[in-house]
Amino acid sequence: xxxxxxxxxxxxxxxxxxxxxxxxxxxxxxxxxxxxxxxxxxxxxxxxxxxxxxxxxxxxxxxxxxxxxxxxxxxxxxxxxxxxxxxxxxxxxxxxxxxxxxxxxxxxxxxxxxxxxxxxxxxxxxxxxxxxxxxxxxxxxxxxxxxxxxxxxxxxxxxxxxxxxxxxxxxxxxxxxxxxxxxxxxxxxxxxxxxxxxxxxxxxxxxxxxxxxxxxxxxxxxxxxxxxxxxxxxxxxxxxxxxxxxxxxxxxxxxxxxxxxxxxxxxxxxxxxxxxxxxxxxxxxxxxxxxxxxxxxxxxxxxxxxxxxxxxxxxxxxxxxxxxxxxxxxxxxxxxxxxxxxxxxxxxxxxxxxxxxxxxxx
Amino acid sequence: xxxxxxxxxxxxxxxxxxxxxxxxxxxxxxxxxxxxxxxxxxxxxxxxxxxxxxxxxxxxxxxxxxxxxxxxxxxxxxxxxxxxxxxxxxxxxxxxxxxxxxxxxxxxxxxxxxxxxxxxxxxxxxxxxxxxxxxxxxxxxxxxxxxxxxxxxxxxxxxxxxxxxxxxxxxxxxxxxxxxxxxxxxxxxxxxxxxxxxxxxxxxxxxxxxxxxxxxxxxxxxxxxxxxxxxxxxxxxxxxxxxxxxxxxxxxxxxxxxxxxxxxxxxxxxxxxxxxxxxxxxxxxxxxxxxxxxxxxxxxxxxxxxxxxxxxxxxxxxxxxxxxxxxxxxxxxxxxxxxxxxxxxxxxxxxxxxxxxxxxxx
DNA sequence: TGATCTTGCAGAAACGTGACTGTCAACGCG
DNA sequence: CGCGTTGACAGTCACGTTTCTGCAAGATCA
Numbered sequence: 001x002x003x004x005x006x007x008x009x010x011x012x013x014x015x016x017x018x019x020x021x022x023x024x025x026x027x028x029x030x031x032x033x034x035x036x037x038x039x040x041x042x043x044x045x046x047x048x049x050x051x052x053x054x055x056x057x058x059x060x061x062x063x064x065x066x067x068x069x070x071x072x073x074x075x076x077x078x079x080x081x082x083x084x085x086x087x088x089x090x091x092x093x094x095x096x097x098x099x100x101x102x103x104x105x106x107x108x109x110x111x112x113x114x115x116x117x118x119x120x121x122x123x124x125x126x127x128x129x130x131x132x133x134x135x136x137x138x139x140x141x142x143x144x145x146x147x148x149x150x151x152x153x154x155x156x157x158x159x160x161x162x163x164x165x166x167x168x169x170x171x172x173x174x175x176x177x178x179x180x181x182x183x184x185x186x187x188x189x190x191x192x193x194x195x196x197x198x199x200x201x202x203x204x205x206x207x208x209x210x211x212x213x214x215x216x217x218x219x220x221x222x223x224x225x226x227x228x229x230x231x232x233x234x235x236x237x238x239x240x241x242x243x244x245x246x247x248x249x250x251x252x253x254x255x256x257x258x259x260x261x262x263x264x265x266x267x268x269x270x271x272x273x274x275x276x277x278x279x280x281x282x283x284x285x286x287x288x289x290x291x292x293x294x295x296x297x298x299x300x301x302x303x304x305x306x307x308x309x310x311x312x313x314x315x316x317x318x319x320x321x322x323x324x325x326x327x328x329x330x331x332x333x334x335x336x337x338x339x340x341x342x343x344x345x346x347x348x349x350x351x352x353x354x355x356x357x358x359x360x361x362x
Numbered sequence: 363x364x365x366x367x368x369x370x371x372x373x374x375x376x377x378x379x380x381x382x383x384x385x386x387x388x389x390x391x392x393x394x395x396x397x398x399x400x401x402x403x404x405x406x407x408x409x410x411x412x413x414x415x416x417x418x419x420x421x422x423x424x425x426x427x428x429x430x431x432x433x434x435x436x437x438x439x440x441x442x443x444x445x446x447x448x449x450x451x452x453x454x455x456x457x458x459x460x461x462x463x464x465x466x467x468x469x470x471x472x473x474x475x476x477x478x479x480x481x482x483x484x485x486x487x488x489x490x491x492x493x494x495x496x497x498x499x500x501x502x503x504x505x506x507x508x509x510x511x512x513x514x515x516x517x518x519x520x521x522x523x524x525x526x527x528x529x530x531x532x533x534x535x536x537x538x539x540x541x542x543x544x545x546x547x548x549x550x551x552x553x554x555x556x557x558x559x560x561x562x563x564x565x566x567x568x569x570x571x572x573x574x575x576x577x578x579x580x581x582x583x584x585x586x587x588x589x590x591x592x593x594x595x596x597x598x599x600x601x602x603x604x605x606x607x608x609x610x611x612x613x614x615x616x617x618x619x620x621x622x623x624x625x626x627x628x629x630x631x632x633x634x635x636x637x638x639x640x641x642x643x644x645x646x647x648x649x650x651x652x653x654x655x656x657x658x659x660x661x662x663x664x665x666x667x668x669x670x671x672x673x674x675x676x677x678x679x680x681x682x683x684x685x686x687x688x689x690x691x692x693x694x695x696x697x698x699x700x701x702x703x704x705x706x707x708x709x710x711x712x713x714x715x716x717x718x719x720x721x722x723x724x
Numbered sequence: 725t726g727a728t729c730t731t732g733c734a735g736a737a738a739c740g741t742g743a744c745t746g747t748c749a750a751c752g753c754g
Numbered sequence: 755c756g757c758g759t760t761g762a763c764a765g766t767c768a769c770g771t772t773t774c775t776g777c778a779a780g781a782t783c784a
Contacts, residue, residue: 401743
């Protein structure tokens with residue numbers, strides 16, 4: 001049996017290789033590669049001819065071979081925080097979904113795709129996928145995965161400034177301190193005398209920075225801190241904590257909740273104690289959910305602008321991957337947006353009949 | 363310059379190859395490969411020695427090379443519906459997030475990772491990633507991406523039964539028809555005389571099957587259909603449609619909303635028209651969101667069990683990839699769950715003071 | 725009219741792994 | 755002692771691409 005006959009050796013019947021294209025077009029492999037990738041010096045006629053033959057054969061270059069040769073896979077890892085065993089948690093549901101969506105779009109627009117990976121350092125999964133870089137959402141201190149990635153020379157960009165000495169390539173975050181101070185001032189302007197905080201027991205920087213800002217604000221204005229902390233990954237614990245906060249003898253007349261479900265939790269707790277919002281209790285929570293636009297009453301929310309964060313993270317990462325502008329700032333701060341609704345205003349702006357819900361601003 | 367000196371040719375300084383391990387351990391490449399992959403016939407001493415050296419050098423096999431050689435990448439594509447330009451839409455927000463989370467977990471547990479890909483047939487992205495299989499959420503009729511994937515011999519499993527003659531390998535879905543009929547019966551049992559439907563204008567099978575079931579139910583019980591359809595991808599249109607539905611002269615005394623935000627939309631519209639829920643208007647919507655447990659009143663929801671669907675889709679797909687049990691059913695139906703709350707019961711189950719919100723059932 | 729340059733393409737070497745084949749010694753058995 | 759068998763490895767090829775080098779043939783120029 002001659003070896004020349006087995007030209008279609010191991011190739012699957014449905015897939016045509018670059019060799020088949022070259023043979024069908026009557027040119028060499030080099031010419032096919034150059035023609036399809038726009039390289040080399042070829043007359044337009046040859047280029048068109050090769051492309052036509054490739055289309056006719058339904059040729060798709062092997063991603064694995066290309067990756068092996070070029071060292072670039074076009075894949076970006078997306079690591080999401082795991083409080084428990086789940087890839088992401090209820091607390092950040094809407095935030096994560098929005099951020100991931102924006103990141104996906106931004107990556108695709110530049111020819112990259114996102115791979116969802118666990119924060120646990122399971123080598124069997126991490127080492128099985130060739131990554132060009134990684135996005136880490138809210139990395140924990142001394143994250144072993146991040147350390148190993150940077151040790152391998154891969155760029156790592158985090159959503160949320162890294163705790164401790166975590167060696168990320170760059171990070172994108174909000175100014176959580178300023179955001180909290182702004183909300184507290186906003187509530188104080190609306191007449192709040194004692195502002196409470198619903199916070200978390202976890203040690204991530206978001207919770208830490210926000211709580212610290214609250215405590216410093218209290219100290220500055222001379223108010224005793226009134227807060228309840230709960231494990232943010234437990235959706236039921238939030239309702240209990242909201243109840244506790246409003247059951248205290250030093251019950252606050254305004255509350256800021258750090259996590260997405262706190263709005264409904266606090267609203268339900270207020271109803272249980274017969275407190276009217278906003279007359280008896282001013283309410284603000286940090287959330288990306290649109291449901292707070294049509295609750296009764298609508299609740300003022302702080303948006304962390306996850307879309308802008310997701311987009312920025314991807315742009316910074318891909319720039320680092322492609323070696324563009326290493327001189328640019330590796331730390332980027334995205335402004336937050338306070339969406340003021342009825343729950344934080346003593347006097348509702350309008351008492352007339354409201355029209356059908358107006359579109360949310362971007 | 364001798365060629366032997368350049369043994370560490372193109373390799374990046376941080377990455378050790380299998381050659382380096384072989385040299386450091388004093389064995390051949392074959393022995394290293396066999397020792398690490400548990401193949402061949404090697405004494406345990408050699409096996410341990412090689413593994414030790416590999417660990418010491420921090421050796422990680424190249425995913426690209428392994429994929430090229432074995433033809434398996436360990437990557438599964440996740441294609442999400444795009445109504446507009448965005449990867450996924452508000453309407454299915456919670457559903458998608460839950461489903462994707464479950465699918466991610468299930469895939470990781472079996473050593474696979476998920477790659478988020480656009481439903482548009484952008485070859486430059488699709489052909490740049492080596493996939494072992496693909497999950498398609500709610501595929502549209504004659505989806506070009508799906509057709510091309512199956513033509514390449516890749517298994518494709520869809521969440522939602524495929525419309526028309528789309529040649530998917532397998533699918534997992536709910537029995538939407540039975541679910542709608544069950545809800546309508548539930549509302550009729552609660553005393554509804556005229557049940558309305560808030561539905562979509564899109565042509566996907568979920569909308570189609572649900573609407574058809576509604577119309578047939580109406581015909582069977584002799585009720586005139588009362589429904590409003592709107593483009594489900596537009597979050598504002600839902601509020602307007604809910605308003606229209608309750609503004610009709612033949613206003614329904616019960617409404618089922620097919621999409622996640624319909625609950626809050628309908629609740630807001632009911633308030634605008636002074637309708638009490640559930641006294642004047644019974645409400646059910648299809649949603650995975652936990653906010654409906656603590657709205658005023660809590661709203662009865664239909665859960666499509668996205669976690670079970672996501673898990674099942676991945677199991678079926680990986681079984682197909684690994685050639686396990688091609689004789690198993692390629693069509694799998696996941697039961698839905700109706701979570702009955704106050705909004706669909708004429709007589710609230712309890713009028714006593716309710717305790718802090720109880721945990722949601724799984 | 726050679727000498728040099730440009731054009732248009734072919735050959736072949738990698739990329740890092742997995743798998744097949746080959747080699748050499750030791751060993752059991754008649 | 756001859757022979758087949760088995761253990762323990764080494765050599766080598768192939769996966770499908772990209773890219774570097776090189777080679778003819780025509781163009782340009784002194």
